[in-house]
Amino acid sequence: MKSYQEMSKEELLREKESLEKAYKEYQKRNLSLNMARGKPSAEQLDLNMGMMDILHSESDMFTEDGTDIRNYGVTDGIPEAKKLMADMMGVHPENVIVCGNASLTIMYDTVSRSMTHGVCGSTPWCKLDQVKFLCPVPGYDRHFSVTEYFGIEMINIPMTEEGPDMDLVEQYVNQDDSVKGIWCVPKYSNPQGIVYSDETVRRFAALKPAAEDFRIFWDNAYVVHHLYDENQAEILDILSECEKAGNPDMVYEFASTSKISFAGAGISAMAASKKNLDFVRESLTIQTIGFDKVNQYRHVKYFKNLDGIKAKMKQHANSMRPKFEIVENTLEREIGGLNIGSWLKPLGGYFIAFESLEGCATAIVQKAKEAGVVLTGAGAPFPYKKDPKDSIIRIAPSYLTVEELELAGKVFMTCVKLVSVEKFLQEK
């Protein structure tokens, strides 16, 4: 098939007519398909039903050190849960705090605490005229919501296939002392599935921040979320790299079991240097009487160790892989040679990022919606929801069935083609 670029006006008009016909057929079907949220499917959630009643007798209520998991106490997590999460994150247990059901909450609380109490003794950020965060884009919308909520200025940093543009990161971090943080999803990034290269991680670790209270917010959300048995990405451990580079306190790492056990009822963890964790613990003893240790222990008893987690992630992958493949195949088949969009094939994570022609994303998402296919709002993966090129669309394949995805993918492709044709026609 000719690419749209090569088509004459007449050819484009004919293509448009046929696409509109197909689009209307889809509309008639009253579809209701949601590719917006990176939610595990019911099938995935069912994988962990054994966790529900794994603790049931009085003898299950005590950790190795004799702590009654039902009672008050232990603000930074039971030792067994620290070990489990540390092994998953590839760090030492003493560098880990285990918290409640969402790493997002740890990140929010970390920013909030920095606003009111500074960072390990620095001036509280709310007392400063300007606080800035670097935001590799496209990125995770909820990261950006946190910094926006606190009035922190966000600066876009373009992503490359090796991670954020490190020249730009170094320039900002090393020269501007109002730059206090950067949001990173280093493995299988949201939404592109990019894996930070060793070079990128090392350059992060070697930053020489102008601000002593600059921190890397390293959201290792997809640390064990591989799609394939082979080609599993591994990244360098940022904590030890920072330590080697003489920056032991420069990073907070976050992770959770939200997409391992239950999205709403998992456990979360933060890893950092002792100095950072001591500062966090100071506020935790004020904020909480201890996180839910029963749920922490439930995870320990159920997964047992990192191998248990890996085995479970294999089952998740078996559910996820066909979904990614159907989306990728549909994209390839429908617009493979058309030059109206591009995408990467992630080896893990929860998303595929589709890059349309410039200025088309909003129109595509809107068109899909009017045909019953909900996609993440265009702009969502950018600070202030503003995609400068209006071209990135995040696709979340996890929640639908393969059959639904096939259909949703076709609708989506029709919308992509239709909006692209219209763009070319306008330019004729």
Add this chain to the structure above:
Amino acid sequence: MKSYQEMSKEELLREKESLEKAYKEYQKRNLSLNMARGKPSAEQLDLNMGMMDILHSESDMFTEDGTDIRNYGVTDGIPEAKKLMADMMGVHPENVIVCGNASLTIMYDTVSRSMTHGVCGSTPWCKLDQVKFLCPVPGYDRHFSVTEYFGIEMINIPMTEEGPDMDLVEQYVNQDDSVKGIWCVPKYSNPQGIVYSDETVRRFAALKPAAEDFRIFWDNAYVVHHLYDENQAEILDILSECEKAGNPDMVYEFASTSKISFAGAGISAMAASKKNLDFVRESLTIQTIGFDKVNQYRHVKYFKNLDGIKAKMKQHANSMRPKFEIVENTLEREIGGLNIGSWLKPLGGYFIAFESLEGCATAIVQKAKEAGVVLTGAGAPFPYKKDPKDSIIRIAPSYLTVEELELAGKVFMTCVKLVSVEKFLQEK
């Protein structure tokens, strides 16, 4: 027996000698008894083991409106949990948000949010030169820790047997616009077990705060925590009283099941006006992907309704009542007529507050500790841990067995008498 006041120096010296002998006998026994923490006993925690595996099949995973409790979503609590907590608090479900495992965290987050974002549109407290909270004393140490952590100035308000001294409260709140809040435990107050009278509640509701962002922090921690089948205290509903008085937005109410289900793995709730809750929800959508709905639903399925909670609280009372009685009996028997201490007999809650002679509390707690009986630190129930009279000692009977309490009570009494005798001797 003669009161110490009536004794001659010689009599006091003889008494001292005999007390010291008894004290040394206790010391020899290498006791290790903790009356410091308001923790449920293992026996109480065992009451709820049926909750552990009450959810186990896939069909248990969906709320009435079809929400999968395992997945992301529903930031302010599942409807069934709102209903349960609302019934317990005596408010409407639409005025309730259900959160994670600790109401303390909701309170902390509420203060933190006020610091960074103000209250429903007011100036963020961190931008103000001065923010003050009124603190009825003696009160709950963790309340005071929260306000102290945020650098909020705390002002002592003496408690009467009807609640805080309302003349003083009105004076501060109605005249000083830097007074932004007051900590209240209106039912079975921590540590005295005082119940706010209807008159007190109505005067609270009728406050005319100088600050529009003044809020009552109404920690209804012991709302169903009665000790007796009869003589159960009820207080007026502060939300509807505030509404009637034209102050619908002036109060946040908090409660939890920490001392109903599990101290570390309960659920918590906040009740307030729609305007207040909408403002809270705005930040919740940024802070969380939803609290642990599995645990919320576990509570709903287990307790079913308010009657279920009340039935469980009767079992708790059966465990707690003998403990309170043994402490009260020991106090009465040992120092009943001596005029060296006083206490109230709470009808509910978790504590007994012992008031020693002025200037004796620190010494008594220290002496008890040296004999192996740990009490809450003297001063703890006061802002900045400073008891102006050094006389209040909080006794927490829940965690020990009746036998242990009897022994701990005797040791405590010996210490009280010894320190009191020394005080009288110094004055001779």
